[in-house]
Amino acid sequence: MTIASEALKEKLIIIAEHNEISAQKIVTTLKAKGYTDIRLASNGDEIYQLIKPYSDQPEAIGLLVLNASLPGCKAQEICESLASTRAASFIPVVILNDDDFICDFDHCRSPCGDCLTYKINTPVNTQELLLAVKFLLSLKLERQLRLRQEEQLINELAAKNVIDAKLKFLIAHDELTGLFNRSSFERQLRLILNRSNKTQKDGALLFIDVDRFSLINELEGFEVGDRLLVELAILVRKQVPPGSLFARIGADEFCLFLENKTKKQAQTLAETIKYTVDNFRFFTGEVCYSASVSIGIATLDNAISAFHPGEMILHARQACNFAKSNGRDNIWIYSSEDLSVQERRRDIYWVPLIRKALRENHLFLVFQPVVQLSDGYISHYEVLLRMRSESNDLITPDQFIPVAERTGLIHGIDLWVVENAIDFLAALPAYMSHVSLAINLSSSAFQYPDLLSTISDKLEMSWVDAGRLTFEITETAAVDNFENTRHMINKIRALGCKFALDDFGAGFCSFNYLKTFPVDYVKIDGQFIRNLLDNETDQILVRSMVEIAAKLGKKTIAEFVESPGTALKLREIGVNFGQGYAFGKPDRNLLDSKVSIAILQAAQQSPLLIN
Structure with a gap:
């Protein structure tokens, strides 16, 4: 016996029979075959009272054995309402029909279509009754399973339709706001x-x-x-x-x-x-x-x-x-036509070129001499950056450095310049161990803590004397983040490096910051040097800068020295060093320390700058 068959025998069977002898015979027959829940009804009202408690769970009712001539009962209507529905509430009916009772059950001779009824003539043949009961209960179970599967399929299809609709909506819309994506x-x-x-x-x-x-x-x-x-x-x-x-x-x-x-x-x-x-x-x-x-x-x-x-x-x-x-x-x-738009377009053009230059080493250094004006000898060299294009054309920093500063690539350039400048010093022969370099750093360089570790590690690995390095920072950059910059400069100076304040005089508070800023050199801004010979005001301002710097223990460097006459005037004022085309253009090779004197002598056809 299967589990399903056992479950069927536990379902409620209602015997609607007013003949007590016939009813008892049916009950005895069914119980003998293991059917456990059997209840009797002697009229139509009792059938209703027995079914009513199961209105919420009709599947608990197995079937109804109904005498067609039961008092107070319209047998044909009961069959049609209980056994002919496609819903889960259907109940099979075994109809007991007395040959003397006339009713229209010809269409219910056997279960077919959507009607689960079976007619048995009385007196009841118990074997036929048992077969009918077992058959109808099995069909009821089968139909319930089919209806559940259909309902499940409908639910799954409905859920799928909902999901499909939601996916279609999400494909075109933002899930959070419901707006288009x-x-x-x-x-x-x-x-x-x-x-x-x-x-x-x-x-x-x-x-x-x-x-x-x-x-x-x-x-x-x-x-x-x-x-x-x-x-x-x-x-x-x-x-x-x-x-x-x-x-x-x-x-x-x-x-x-x-x-x-x-x-x-x-x-x-x-x-x-x-x-x-x-x-x-x-x-x-x-x-x-x-x-x-x-x-x-x-x-x-x-x-x-x-x-x-x-x-x-x-x-x-x-x-x-x-x-x-x-x-x-x-x-x-x-x-x-907006300048900001044009600037952004330049950024878009230059950013990949700068990245590629850093990655494929298309950057290189050139050196411009800084001359000691008292005797004409080269004091040190300023390191200047250049880029080489794919067609091997020279690209000056004014074309790509502003872009690098705006886009955050400048820090990588700063570190590249520092590392390669130190490597350059380390590669010089022993007789050039006196050569020193001045390295320009960007305005944001001192806001990155890895600058200090890069300088320190590179000096340690290369064995280059820290005193051969001077770092230049513009006055504007120093003022923008004064405390952080001063703190970082003090740490780098502790390694033995020197510092120069570039473009001095360009700001409104130059002398105030000079008083507290830890630098060794002051580079006078070129705007005061270009017309020095013809502008008395520039001479007065430069003289005041030199005097104040001297009193504060700092040496002065004049930029844009483009003629011997300007060099002589700067020397007369007391400027310590000069830098410009009068002494040499930026070049990848270093000049001999006495070449500057020869250049000035040739220019004036007389000994210059020598006591």
């Missing part, structure tokens, strides 16, 4: 741009960035940050004209395209959005935050067709970056 936005924008190019319509793209959004994530967590983004998206959406294309394309970045809107209309809407966000207050717990946005605007120029949405988004994003760099909570309109 970047790929969907670009796809629809491309269609709009193609249409606008044909019809010569206006249009504007607003790139909206939430200012300092990362602070919310850091202070309150990502969940609060997500809630802020949702509320801001709803806030901005209320200001957006119907039919506009609004999308979230980054963590805290949104794009809004306004079709057939002029630059002025776009700017007006941007100001409305900015004002609305400025007045928005975001609460989390007892804390209240305010928010602001930076907005960049790129417009369609009817004279120039735009075919790719990425280009328009890029322009709007660049404008947004300019808005952020100009104080945030700002609006900026993109213009190809």
Whole structure:
């Protein structure tokens, strides 16, 4: 006997028979075969009372044995309501039909279609009854399994349809805000741009960035940050004209395209959005935050067709970056003539070239002599940087150093120059062990702690005397981060290196910083040297710089010395060293220490600079 057969025998069987002898015979027969839960009903009301408690679990009722002539019972209606339904509540019926009782059960002679009934003539043949009961219970079980499988399949299909619909939505939309995502936005924008190019319509793209959004994530967590983004998206959406294309394309970045809107209309809407966000207050717990946005605007120029949405988004994003760099909570309109735009284009061009130069060693050093004006001998050399292009052309630092400073590549260049300058000194022959170098460092060099370790490690490995190195830092860079810079300079000077303050006199507080800044040399800015011979004011200023530097124990170096006459005047004023084309142009080879004297003598055709 299977487990299923045993389970069937535990189900409720109702014997609806008013003939007590016949009812008892049926009960005895079924119990003898193991059916345990058998209950009797002598009329239609009792059938209802027995079935009623199982209204929530009809599967617990096995079947009904029904005498067709049962008092107070419409047998045919009961069969049709219990045995003909496709629902899980169906109950098979064995119909006991007296030959003297006339009823229409011909269609229920055997179970077929959706009707589970079986007619047996009375007096009851027990064998036929047992077969009918077993057969109908088995069919009931089979139908229940089939209905459960159909229901499960329907549920699975419904769930799959829901998942498919959700996936289709997520493919085109941002899950957090419900706005279009970047790929969907670009796809629809491309269609709009193609249409606008044909019809010569206006249009504007607003790139909206939430200012300092990362602070919310850091202070309150990502969940609060997500809630802020949702509320801001709803806030901005209320200001957006119907039919506009609004999308979230980054963590805290949104794009809004306004079709057939002029630059002025776009700017007006941007100001409305900015004002609305400025007045928005975001609460989390007892804390209240305010928010602001930076907005960049790129417009369609009817004279120039735009075919790719990425280009328009890029322009709007660049404008947004300019808005952020100009104080945030700002609006900026993109213009190809904007100096900032041209500067950004240069950055895009130069960054890969600089990276490649660092990686493939396309940088090299040249050296310009710094001459001691008292006797004309070379004191040391300033290290200058050059780049070699792929076509072997010379690239001067004024073309790539500003880009490196803006893009953060300057630190790698600083370290490259330091390491290669020390390697150069280490490779010189013993008779040139007196040669010293002055190395220019960027304004950010002293903000990186690895500069100190690089210098220290390189000196230790190369056995180069630290006193042969002088590091130059501009006055502007020193002032920008005064305390950090002074702290780092003191540590590097402790290794034995020297320092020079470059471009001295260019700032407003030069003498004040000179008093407290730990440098050995002061390089007088070239603006005071170029016209020194003809400008008495420059002479007075240079003289004052020399006197103050001397009293503070610092030596002076004049840049841009381009004639012997200027060198003589600087010597007369008391400047210690001179540097410029009068003594030699930057070169990869070092000059002999007496060449400077020969150059000046040839220039003036008389002994110069020698006591």
